[in-house]
Amino acid sequence: MxxxxxxxxxxxxxxxxxxxxxxxxxxxxxxxxxxxxxxxxxxxxxxxxxxxxxxxxxxxxxxxxxxxxxxxxxxxxxxxxxxxxxxxxxxxxxxxxxxxxxxxxxxxxxxxxxxxxxxxxxxxxxxxxxxxxxxxxxxxxxxxxxxxxxxxxxxxxxxxxxxxxxxxxxxxxxxxxxxxxxxxxxxxxxxxxxxxxxxxxxxxxxxxxxxxxxxxxxxxxxxYPNTLFSADFIGTNNFLQGTITGINRNTTVRLDGTATTLSAEQVLPGVPIGAPVWVCARADDIDIIDADQQAKSTNVVEATVEQALLTGGTVIVQARVGKTELRIHAGGSKRFQLLGQEGKSIFCSLGNISLIARGAGEGLHP
Amino acid sequence: MNISTPPPRTWLARNASTLLLLAPLLIFMLGVFAMPMVFQFAFAFFDRVFYKNVIWIPKPAFYLGNFAEAFTNPTYLYSIAWTVGIAAVTTSINILLALPVAYFLARTKVWGRSLIEVSFLLPIFGEIFTIYALAYALTPQGPLNWLLLKLHLISTPIALVGSSWAVIIWMSLPTLSVLLIRSAFSGVDVLYEEAAQTMGASALQTFFKVTVPLAKNGIAGAFLLSFSGGVGAYTIPLILVGPYNDWLTNKIQREVDPYFNFPMASALGVILTVICGILFYFYLRTQEPGGER
Known part of the structure; x- marks a missing residue:
């Protein structure tokens, strides 16, 4: 050894x-x-x-x-x-x-x-x-x-x-x-x-x-992937643009172009309030929630369903938050309710999001 | 609906195309190879008679005297032992010299590799030419003696031409065996050599315990080819040593030429063929499937 x-x-x-x-x-x-x-x-x-x-x-x-x-x-x-x-x-x-x-x-x-x-x-x-x-x-x-x-x-x-x-x-x-x-x-x-x-x-x-x-x-x-490459290489990740609005034990981020605020259990070293970040939300971590559950859930965003495909154990949902695409791997018995919901609005809890520093004006997708 | 079974086709009908494709070669081989072999084999058991007190002629018989003579007369026995012995020794030297060269050619990408490889074929294509070149190289005035004199290894030139040493040197030089062993080495996956190295085997241990065993079919083939070339060599001793040499091939020729003893020549030929046959049997044994899944 x-x-x-x-x-x-x-x-x-x-x-x-x-x-x-x-x-x-x-x-x-x-x-x-x-x-x-x-x-x-x-x-x-x-x-x-x-x-x-x-x-x-x-x-x-x-x-x-x-x-x-x-x-x-x-x-x-x-x-x-x-x-x-x-x-x-x-x-x-x-x-x-x-x-x-x-x-x-x-x-x-x-x-x-x-x-x-x-x-x-x-x-x-x-x-x-x-x-x-x-x-x-x-x-x-x-x-x-x-x-x-x-x-x-x-x-x-x-x-x-x-x-x-x-x-x-x-x-x-x-x-x-x-x-x-x-x-x-x-x-x-x-x-x-x-x-x-x-x-x-x-x-x-x-x-x-x-x-x-x-x-x-x-x-x-x-x-906690530290680069877009790691975030993209491991699992299926969604990348949303945000801006840091507050840092204490967690970091609060506002999604650009929306009023939605999200919270990440992570503090990026050397990245101050007001800095642009990538918000990474894993497709497997996203839960679809009922509208009345919003208050109980964390990191809730509203998304529009574009496509829902049953692959067996999971339903792959292609949705849209503002201008950004959001891919969701929905499991559990609720997944069947998503089929045929194209065009409808759903509420998603993004779960444990992670943050990656983003250069000002950096492109839409890695 | 009634399914009728087609009438069974005869063996000839089933294999007609195969036979047709094989026919030209088969007929040729039968005519120029198998038939003479059968004649030679039959001739080996012929007796001979002194026809009208003028000439010995073969007489059809089942006579074992030729073989008895071959294995009792010291001249023949010596000739057989000499031919086989020299072939065995020179082939061994030949293969040992070929192994490192072949390995080098198989594992490294040197510039002009194909040229080097073709040069190993030259002695086979231009045999007479290269034999005379070697004969010159070994003369007392030739480059080899010059080099040995310059290096003060000898004080007077040694006469290599005309002695059996010239033939031994010639047969020990690896030619085709390099190419055969090279392709055998190329067929050994580098993976096994790397594995051996990571297991703690040095380069030499890897070579002798992994590479050579895995290439043994090709090496055995090269050995067989060299050996049968060695026992069957006729021109090389004739040119480098002279007409009265100890090689069995030349002995056979002399049985025919001055002595007109065809049955004895045939018997010696059969002995030579059987020696190669025995070796071929052992070669086939090494080629038995093993190794790859």
Whole structure:
């Protein structure tokens, strides 16, 4: 177990900076997810830290030791790839055992450890199977066992679930979380799937265009996005323009062009009263309320329904507040009342809104 | 409505198009490859008679004397052992030299890679030309002796041409095997090598425990091709050593030319074919499915 730090890490491919002056500080024993859209540099960052790619500039420290120029086989790490990298010319047992033999474990300990790891990933009894006799999920579990067997300082997961089918993915997702809980090994996972990151990780690094744009716990990231990118990337968000009218423990905001005042449980540091802000309201957080419930609810706005679509569990409502579009994911039994309400006016409680500083005269939508 | 089953088609009707497509090659192979093989095999068991006290002619019979002779007469035995032994040693050197070059070509993008690759084919396309070039390079006045003299490794030029060393050097030089192994290495997913590295394997450990085992089919193919080329080499010993060399191929030729002993030549040919056949059997064993799902 060890912590990971990078200092001004840079990796360029030609003119394109895949990793652009990245500083991360990953706590020992944490499960950190690097989340971001395709091409944001998250895999490059992971491979740099693991030593599979040599960075152009900057430093990598694992457990306080500078490993920037240390080859990966001397870094004491475990790596799980996107595609199951189980060696096809070795059995399940041999795959796991080789990881230990390479680190010069004594023979009798190897056998015990291999069986222990196979039990951990629930593959005991399959130790003599070959690659072609396993499913994709089982092969991936072999790789996880193999990576964790020699007690690495850090476990790297490079989109380990993306090649598996949906059901298996959900299963293995929870299993990975469970394995992390049992072993406590510092884990760094790359994913483009926000649900995956929010579910398993206790710390999320949101990456965009080679830079870390936000770091925090899943709840922090979900509830208090610090940029329009984070707000837009995670979940479905609505962006309304507002102006700060009051700051104490909460911040009060007036929606531009209306008399509606909203309250956010958040104070933006260094943003004074009168400053323009983006009000972010998550489509999943918005509740449709009856007209007489207005006084009991928080952050109520009136909206006009433009379209209501039943998708099964939720009704997606496309509504309009003034000039701004508002998307609502309505759940519960009330959702059926919204169907066929096009053109009608509804009251919505925006729930927990979050604020992002906005430059004066900044455009309508990110 | 009545559904009538169509009458079952004959085997010939079902496979007519396949047979038609195969026919030209099949007929050709039967004519120029299979038939002579059958004749050679039959000839190997022929006896011979001294016709009118003038000439030995083959006499149809089932006679095992040729094979008995081949395996008891020290001259033949030595020739078989020499041919197979040299082929085994040179093929091993050949493959060992080819492995790093092939790996380099498979994993790096060097400028002019295709040119380098084609140059490995040159000795095969222009065999006679390259043999003479090598013969020159190995002469006492040639570049190799010049270099060794300059480096003070030898004091007098060594005569390599005319000795078996020239052939050993020639056969040890990797040519086609580089290309075969290169494509085998290209087929090994870099993923496995990266995985090995993250597991704690050094570059050499990765190469010998992951890359080579995963490319073993291609390497075995290159070995087979080199080896059968080695045991079957005729021109190379003839040019580099001279007509009276120990290679079995040349022995076979001499059985025919001065001695007119066709049955003995055939028997030696069959032995050579069987040796390659045994190796081919082992090669097919390595090609059995394993590995990929």
């Amino acid at each position: 060890a912590n990971i730090r990078t200092e001004n890490l840079v990796k360029r491919f030609g003119d394109f900076a895949a990793v652009d002056h990245v500083n991360v500080d990953i706590r020992e024993g944490s499960f950190t997810a690097i989340l971001g859209p395709s091409g944001c540099g998250k895999t490059t960052l992971l491979r740099c830290i693991a030593g599979l790619i040599e960075p152009d500039a900057g430093q990598i420290l694992i457990g306080g030791k500078d490993v920037t120029r240390v080859p990966p086989f001397k870094r004491n790490l475990g790596f799980v790839f996107q595609r199951p990298a189980m060696f096809p010319h070795m059995t399940v047992y041999e795959n796991v055992a080789w990881a230990l033999e390479l680190r010069k474990w004594p023979k009798p300990k190897v056998k015990d450890r291999v069986m222990e790891m196979l039990r951990l990933v629930r593959l005991d009894g399959l130790e003599h199977r070959a690659y072609r006799q396993l499913s994709g999920g089982q092969a991936q579990r072999v790789v996880i066992a193999r990576a964790l067997a020699p007690q690495p300082d850090v476990l790297f997961l490079d989109e380990p679930l993306s090649q598996l089918d949906a059901k298996l993915r959900d299963e293995l997702k929870l299993e990975i979380a469970e394995i992390h809980r049992k072993t406590g090994c510092t884990t760094l996972m790359v994913t483009h799937d926000q649900a995956e990151a929010l579910t398993i990780a206790d710390n999320v690094l949101l990456m965009h265009q080679g830079k870390i744009v936000q770091e925090g716990s899943p709840v922090e990231l979900y509830r």
